[in-house]
Amino acid sequence: MSESELEPTIEETPPPKADSPRQRFWKRMVRNPLALFSMVWFVILIVSWVWPELLATHDPFKQDVTLQRLFEGPSGDHWLGTDGLGRDHYSRVVFGAGFAFRSIFIAMTIAIGIGVPIGLFSGWRGGRIDRAIMWVNDVLFSLPIILLAMAVIIILTPSLTNAMIGVGIAMATRFVRLTRGVTLAEKEELYVDAARITGISVPRILARYIAPNLLPSLIVQAAIISGAIILIGATLSFLGIGASLDDPDWGVMLNRARPDFRREGIWQIMPSGGALVLTVLAFNLLGDAIRDAIGRDASSNALTITKRVSVAAASTSHAEGDDLVISVRDMDVEFPSAKGPVSEILNGVSFEVRAGETLGVVGESGSGKSMTMLSALGLTPAPGRMTRGSVNFLGEDVTNLTEKAWQSIRGKEVGVIFQEPIAVLNPAMKVGAQIMEPLRIHMGMSKAEARTRAVELLTEVRVPDPARRLDQYPHEFSGGMAQRVGIAMALACEPKLLIADEPSTALDVTVQGQILDLLAEIQTRRNMAIILITHDLGVIAEAADRVLVMYGGQVMETGSVEDVFFRPKHPYTKALLDTMPQNHSGDGELAVIAGIVPQPTAWPTGCRFAPRCVHATDSCTSTMPPLLTVNTDVVRCLRHGEEGFDLAQPASGTEVLS
Amino acid sequence: MTDTPTTNTPMLRSQDIDGALLEVDDLHVHFASRGKLFGTTPPPVKAVNGVSFSIAPEKTFGLVGESGSGKSTVARAILQLVDIQSGTIRLAGDDVTKVPPRDELDFRKNVQAVLQDPFSSLNQVHQTRTIVGDGITRHYGTKAGAARDERVGLLLDAVGLSCEFLDRYPYEMSGGQRQRISIARALAVEPRLIIADEATSALDVSIQSQVINVLRRIQDDSGVSFLFIAHDLEVVKHVSHDLGVMYLGYLVEKGDANAIYDAPTHPYTEMLIASIPMPDPVVQAARRELRQTFEDDAEPPSPANLPPGCPFENRCPVAMDICREVMPEPTPAHHGGDVRCHLHTSGPELAGESVVEFIKTKAQSKLSGSQRSNDKSSAQ
Numbered sequence A: 001m002s003e004s005e006l007e008p009t010i011e012e013t014p015p016p017k018a019d020s021p022r023q024r025f026w027k028r029m030v031r032n033p034l035a036l037f038s039m040v041w042f043v044i045l046i047v048s049w050v051w052p053e054l055l056a057t058h059d060p061f062k063q064d065v066t067l068q069r070l071f072e073g074p075s076g077d078h079w080l081g082t083d084g085l086g087r088d089h090y091s092r093v094v095f096g097a098g099f100a101f102r103s104i105f106i107a108m109t110i111a112i113g114i115g116v117p118i119g120l121f122s123g124w125r126g127g128r129i130d131r132a133i134m135w136v137n138d139v140l141f142s143l144p145i146i147l148l149a150m151a152v153i154i155i156l157t158p159s160l161t162n163a164m165i166g167v168g169i170a171m172a173t174r175f176v177r178l179t180r181g182v183t184l185a186e187k188e189e190l191y192v193d194a195a196r197i198t199g200i201s202v203p204r205i206l207a208r209y210i211a212p213n214l215l216p217s218l219i220v221q222a223a224i225i226s227g228a229i230i231l232i233g234a235t236l237s238f239l240g241i242g243a244s245l246d247d248p249d250w251g252v253m254l255n256r257a258r259p260d261f262r263r264e265g266i267w268q269i270m271p272s273g274g275a276l277v278l279t280v281l282a283f284n285l286l287g288d289a290i291r292d293a294i295g296r297d298a299s300s301n302a303l304t305i306t307k308r309v310s311v312a313a314a315s316t317s318h319a320e321g322d323d324l325v326i327s328v329r330d331m332d333v334e335f336p337s338a339k340g341p342v343s344e345i346l347n348g349v350s351f352e353v354r355a356g357e358t359l360g361v362v363g364e365s366g367s368g369k370s371m372t373m374l375s376a377l378g379l380t381p382a383p384g385r386m387t388r389g390s391v392n393f394l395g396e397d398v399t400n401l402t403e404k405a406w407q408s409i410r411g412k413e414v415g416v417i418f419q420e421p422i423a424v425l426n427p428a429m430k431v432g433a434q435i436m437e438p439l440r441i442h443m444g445m446s447k448a449e450a451r452t453r454a455v456e457l458l459t460e461v462r463v464p465d466p467a468r469r470l471d472q473y474p475h476e477f478s479g480g481m482a483q484r485v486g487i488a489m490a491l492a493c494e495p496k497l498l499i500a501d502e503p504s505t506a507l508d509v510t511v512q513g514q515i516l517d518l519l520a521e522i523q524t525r526r527n528m529a530i531i532l533i534t535h536d537l538g539v540i541a542e543a544a545d546r547v548l549v550m551y552g553g554q555v556m557e558t559g560s561v562e563d564v565f566f567r568p569k570h571p572y573t574k575a576l577l578d579t580m581p582q583n584h585s586g587d588g589e590l591a592v593i594a595g596i597v598p599q600p601t602a603w604p605t606g607c608r609f610a611p612r613c614v615h616a617t618d619s620c621t622s623t624m625p626p627l628l629t630v631n632t633d634v635v636r637c638l639r640h641g642e643e644g645f646d647l648a649q650p651a652s653g654t655e656v657l658s
Numbered sequence B: 001m002t003d004t005p006t007t008n009t010p011m012l013r014s015q016d017i018d019g020a021l022l023e024v025d026d027l028h029v030h031f032a033s034r035g036k037l038f039g040t041t042p043p044p045v046k047a048v049n050g051v052s053f054s055i056a057p058e059k060t061f062g063l064v065g066e067s068g069s070g071k072s073t074v075a076r077a078i079l080q081l082v083d084i085q086s087g088t089i090r091l092a093g094d095d096v097t098k099v100p101p102r103d104e105l106d107f108r109k110n111v112q113a114v115l116q117d118p119f120s121s122l123n124q125v126h127q128t129r130t131i132v133g134d135g136i137t138r139h140y141g142t143k144a145g146a147a148r149d150e151r152v153g154l155l156l157d158a159v160g161l162s163c164e165f166l167d168r169y170p171y172e173m174s175g176g177q178r179q180r181i182s183i184a185r186a187l188a189v190e191p192r193l194i195i196a197d198e199a200t201s202a203l204d205v206s207i208q209s210q211v212i213n214v215l216r217r218i219q220d221d222s223g224v225s226f227l228f229i230a231h232d233l234e235v236v237k238h239v240s241h242d243l244g245v246m247y248l249g250y251l252v253e254k255g256d257a258n259a260i261y262d263a264p265t266h267p268y269t270e271m272l273i274a275s276i277p278m279p280d281p282v283v284q285a286a287r288r289e290l291r292q293t294f295e296d297d298a299e300p301p302s303p304a305n306l307p308p309g310c311p312f313e314n315r316c317p318v319a320m321d322i323c324r325e326v327m328p329e330p331t332p333a334h335h336g337g338d339v340r341c342h343l344h345t346s347g348p349e350l351a352g353e354s355v356v357e358f359i360k361t362k363a364q365s366k367l368s369g370s371q372r373s374n375d376k377s378s379a380q
């Protein structure tokens, strides 16, 4: 195949590189004071290990048995005093770091060297071999570590090295468990299938594909186990079966201080004991810090809601009418970012929904559909916040409502259904109990009343055999049935507004139809307002009365469903319609919207759609189009109303692109 | 892509294949249910039941069906990722049902895949140059370095991405970009067949169209065949020459893609078509009515416990008595393929013709019938 033929019309270049996870990791590590402390401590220890002479002030073995030199307290000469043989405590502690690290090194090499390959093998093979290996491993795991170390010492000769071999074997069982768990999970990942399809051999897949994914948890585990190894080494030395009794090992030092400490005071155990405690602590802190620094931001997952601040009022007034359920005017939502300026996720968003009406919200992913609905209901995820605009809900201004006041409104008047019905249900709880809970909390029903109502609700969403289904767990429901349960839960408190965020996207088309029919039927019966968020124009065509088209955090146009499909006002709407394969006739290439949705941190200047718009002119890339009102609808396009401008004729403005 | 070293491919005896590139014959795949240590083992999940189809060189075979219908399992069986119960798979005439380890590399060079999830099908720890380049090293021995990067750059070009993507990690790319990286990875070894399992399902329509155009352009240029699997019949029809419709592990209908779409011979295919929402409020209102002839809240039976007759029977608006007892065998259909439905041999004996009109008439008479019974009950 020749390259020139393959060249597509527009080639994508990536956005500027963000922080790599490695950079992010180090930034977080340095910002965490405990991590900083442990890292500084390790730098000192490592220097003591590789170049003890640099830090030590005395020869650690040099005895000074002149009487006044024994059991000295700290002084200018002996910073940490001397021991019973007049040796310098400080220098012995410095040299002791080497013993500690040697112990860790021996035990870790064995633990990781044995544990990781066995874990990889066992997890990859699975089945009976895996079970057998894990059985043996669990037996070894349950034995006390010291016992294994002693066993090795008995078989070989007592020495710290041999003891550490035993410790290493015992610790290997921890790594077998960890590695096997990760391997079992990663094995199921598609990228492993992809590697096998490429023809990559199994050992290579394990080494190059699975092992790197294992690394973070391995490092965390290793840090914590290192702390344990030092303690065990010290214990063995203290018992006299580790390092030799003259060595400046921390455990030995403790041992030697033991008979003296009652006579000479607590000071004798402080230098070695302190070093030991600090080091073990530092290892544990380091492990925790690494885990935290690797982990995702908690805030990006959990729905923590920003504390309300007073919001600048909107410049335009709300729509009027008794049937108005929600009206949003000129809403801006901003997210502060760690570096650089705040990013504006939503800009000047306005819409309203009336009772009995379905507003379809459409746009590519990343266009701000879900954020609009969350923010309108006071649910802007932290650290974002609404900075401008106003919201009216059922005739009341709710813009500056407290979270508490919002909660009681949302619980009763707003129902929400989500894309992944199964994800919303608690897998450990019977479905019935989950439907009944809000009924009892918000409606104050008794258990029996709530159960009767739950059966009614499931009947309303046409779940067959509802009484029996109440006592089942979520995994016994198919996707479609689970979504019906989701709808039943959203309807439980008779909401005036139902927000459905991609309610049928995760379902099969045949089931999707059933869900849409169900929503329509319930809406007619209850005269409820529905906001239906979807990226599928076909779903909009079926279910919506009015349509809100969003792009780049802005409203691009609103209109009745007929207007939007038959007389689109905005080039983006037209482009979306053209990309539907259903609207494509003939065998040629499908229409596309070139390029990608911009990131909120890098909105284009001027019209946000300009880089992808076939009608863009020079002024489009410099001037932000205002939201124009056309009859009762709006459109945000500079060329709207321009004489001779016709969306069906894309040729008129293409010079900018080519 | 003429500058790459060509290795001899013993598995493909000639570059010009007379018959089909891929032939799947009577494929069965069962999954043993997770047995407990003691007690009776539950029956196996019958994920694929007697599936047969073939893909011609330079053609695309589309496979549609609801989730759980066994589409992915067919793909995974061809890719040697699951053990099969029985059946044969041939690639250019050679038996590849179970490829022995010594031939595996050769097989992998000819059959590649683009998998569903653009997030998990790329290894997060590798850059694009490694993700795409690994296969080149594996199959052509080109070591990582400038020469391999140049080749990866050409592949990126082919999927509409600039060379700046070479040092990107998957988390630095959008879904559509990742999916194109997956395609570049599959193309890297110059396969004869690419299996695309829900390769565009996770993407926005606008981006999905970009990816589909890339796939078609690649087929025009390199003559690769595709097995294109998706749940969206509209998309599958658009990219496929031939089409297969799966339901609960059975291939219930297969034949020319456009002919099936215009005049389906199986009630389930008709149900799928009627369920596709059309981006036009007037057309969609009509479709919705058609769809509602099927509407019942019956759930498909469990693949671990299939009924003896037609598996679609409890959802089929035109089911007959025989459907409950006897599994229909494939019979020839007007679109050049075959169909598994009793309507063609019993009852109306449609003999391979479209089922659309028959369902419409049946539904109308059923509707008036139910109205009558409603009248009766209200009269009481």
Ligand SMILES: Nc1ncnc2c1ncn2[C@@H]1O[C@H](COP(=O)(O)OP(=O)(O)OP(=O)(O)O)[C@@H](O)[C@H]1O
Binding pocket: B031, B045, B046, B047, B065, B066, B067, B068, B069, B070, B071, B072, B073, B074, B231, B303
């Ligand atoms: N490894 C497995 N063990 C047991 N059952 C399995 C396994 N893989 C698939 N199945 C079952 O086999 C059947 C077919 O599954 P498959 O994944 O092929 O469906 P699909 O049509 O690709 O669905 P989707 O559109 O959701 O991807 C389902 O009942 C599924 O639960």
Ligand code: SF4
Binding pocket: A570, A571, A572, A607, A608, A609, A610, A611, A613, A614, A615, A616, A617, A620, A625, A636, A637, A638, A639, A640
């Ligand atoms: S303002 Fe210009 S770039 Fe934006 S949509 Fe209108 S024509 Fe296109």
Ligand code: SF4
Binding pocket: B266, B267, B268, B310, B311, B312, B313, B314, B316, B317, B318, B319, B320, B323, B328, B340, B341, B342, B343
């Ligand atoms: S065999 Fe019977 S039940 Fe099955 S699809 Fe045909 S008519 Fe319907």
Ligand SMILES: [Mg+2]
Binding pocket: B071, B072, B198
């Ligand atoms: Mg699948």
